[in-house]
Amino acid sequence: MSTSTSPSYDELKRRLEAAESALQAIREGRVDTILGEREALVVRLAKAEAREAHLKQVLLAIRNVNQLIVVEDDPLCLIEQACGNLTETMGYHNAWIALLGGEAARGLGLQTEGPVAAAAAAGFDGGFEILRKRLERGQFPDCMARAMESGETLVKGNPAADCPDCPLHGQYGGRAGLVRRLEADGVTYGILTVSVPAAYARDDEEQDLFNEVAGDLAFALYKITAARKLEENRQHLALVIEGSDVGTWEWNVRTNETRFNEQWAAMLGYTIEELTPYDYATWERLVHPGDLGQARQALADCVEGRTTDYNCEFRMQHKDGRWVWILDRGRIMTRDDVGKALSMFGTHTDITDLKQTEESLRRQHDMLARTEALAHVGSWAWEAEGDKVTWSEELFRIFGLEPREQAPPFAEHQAFYVPADRARLAKAVENCLQNGVPYALEVRFTRTDGQLRHCIVRGIPEHGADGAVNRLYGSLHDITEIKRARERIAILGHMLDEAPASMSSTIARTARRSPLRFWPNKSNGKAGEPF
Incomplete structure (x- = not known):
């Protein structure tokens, strides 16, 4: 029967030092495994601990x-x-x-x-x-x-x-x-x-x-x-806003809390301090009563998601009492999880000068349209690239068409003119395009109702940066009534030329049949009136 011998102190110390050395080697990644049953167990435990x-x-x-x-x-x-x-x-x-x-x-x-x-x-x-x-x-x-x-x-x-x-x-x-x-x-x-x-x-x-x-x-x-x-975009936007005199606003849709910048108030003649405290109701109070309804509706459409952007023009009352035209633009910035609007940002632009210019142009356009109608003159323009044609309202009416936004393509214009005049007009247009020579021709055309009309059509070239003709513009003058008047005048002139001889023979015949007699005027001793 064999008996096991317990390791000595020195052996245990040696094994412990070997295990500690192995553990340090594992920790430092210098070795992966160490042979020996007891050492392997220590190494595995040490490896897990180190890991x-x-x-x-x-x-x-x-x-x-x-x-x-x-x-x-x-x-x-x-x-x-x-x-x-x-x-x-x-x-x-x-x-x-x-x-x-x-x-x-x-x-x-x-x-x-x-x-x-x-x-x-x-x-x-x-x-x-x-x-x-x-x-x-x-x-x-x-x-x-x-x-x-x-x-x-x-x-x-x-x-x-x-x-x-x-x-x-x-x-x-x-x-x-x-x-x-x-x-x-x-x-x-x-x-x-x-x-x-x-x-x-x-x-x-x-x-x-x-x-x-x-x-x-x-x-x-x-x-x-x-x-x-x-931040760069914010700074850029701030510079743009400052340089363009644009007012800005922020609106908390749920609380009606608002923020206006200084320019928002300045374009109405106020300072921010003069408007404080302010909120959504401040804006409503300053909008013209006649414009408030459409502004509210446009705002509601954006808030409720029917439109992506808010865009509306309306009048707001200036501090001095006059009305200022404002272009108001905005967009929803944040929505909650179910899509309800939380906040909105927008800008105010003073477009009063633009509105006044538009009104002036509208009056000038109306005056020109009335002048064209009185003179029976229509105006036109043609951009060769893209075949873009523009007609005045009177030109539509001259051809018997209802005024509309889009005029017929230039190539279809020839169909209005009588065949005998088409070749002359086509040649003049080609010469204008190729050589820049203006033209003025008297031609005939047929209205959509079948009437034959006479007109003088004029064309003037416009040159591009490269020197080539890229646009024609001109007028068409309906002279049908003028020609008819001239014909009537010619007939009357002919009749007047023959009138003296005819009238002399008529007077002679009348005199022979009914000679004139004069009675003396006893009051002044002069011949009296014929009887």
Whole structure:
């Protein structure tokens, strides 16, 4: 019968030291397994313990980075502090970030010249400044170049051996490198590189966590870009509003709370202080009673989603009592989960001068239309490119057509004229187009009701920037009544030419049949009146 011998103190001490050494080797990623039954058990337990501790450190680093993302809007501070956060918990042994130049840098407010706009690192004893200068010259290390071409995480299992030309290759201490480009919304901002124990580098959970922190940093850069763009647009809009004398308003649809800018009040002769306190009812009070109904309806259509935009013209009362024409435009800015409007933004533009100009043009147009109607003269214009034809209302009436917005195409005009005159007119138009020679022809045309009419048609060329004729304009004068009047005058003239001889013979015959007799005027001794 054999008996087991208990290990001596020295043996136990040796085994403990071996286990601690194995545990340290596992933690540092220098070995994966150790032979021996007791040692293997210790190693497995130590490996699980080290793995759990590492994941906790990585999660803590990610939490710190997420907290940083919320508050930091400076891209340089972001990448510098992110590298520090990733390494200070020992989740990652070292880390570096490079941001690209060009349009991505422009969006971040960084210098756009050069291949790299900024770079930051943490956890390195040296060598990064050398790498920074290479990056600025466009000399990207192999890991960066490959990561830029791929949307996946790149693993460098042994940077010391795989990247002998990299200034950082000796800083990894047997650890592996993980590299991923920072991309969001189709824009590549740069890359992130970290080092992890080699045993974990290809682990799915390890890579998922790394992808998460890379995605968070990319989103943070995108957020900074979007915020800068929004601020630039806000400043641009403020300058546009200030330069264009546009009033602005904001309306809380639910509470009726409103905000007007100074120009909104100024175009009505007020200051904001004079209108304060103000709300939605202030606007209603100032709108002309005759326009308020249509303005309310247009606003309701937008709020209830029947129209995308709010657009209305109305009068508002100036402080001095006169009425100012306003163009009011707006759009719903926010809606709740069920689609009800929450807030709205819009602008006021003073269009009083425009309205007065429109009224003046309308009066001139009416006067011209009446003049054309009295003179039976219609006007026309033809743009050769696109065959765009414009007729005055009187020209429609001359041809026996109802005035409408669209005139017949120019090629169809020939059909109005009698065949004998078409060739002359076509030749004159062609000569005007090719050689710029104006024309004036007397031609005949047939109205839609069958009447034959006479007219004088005139055409004048208009030259474009290249010197070629690109437009004709002119008039058509219906002279039918003038020609008829001339014919009647000619007949009367002929009758007058023959009248003297006819009248002499008539008087002679009358005298022979009934000679005139005169009685003396006894009162004055002169011959009296004929009897």
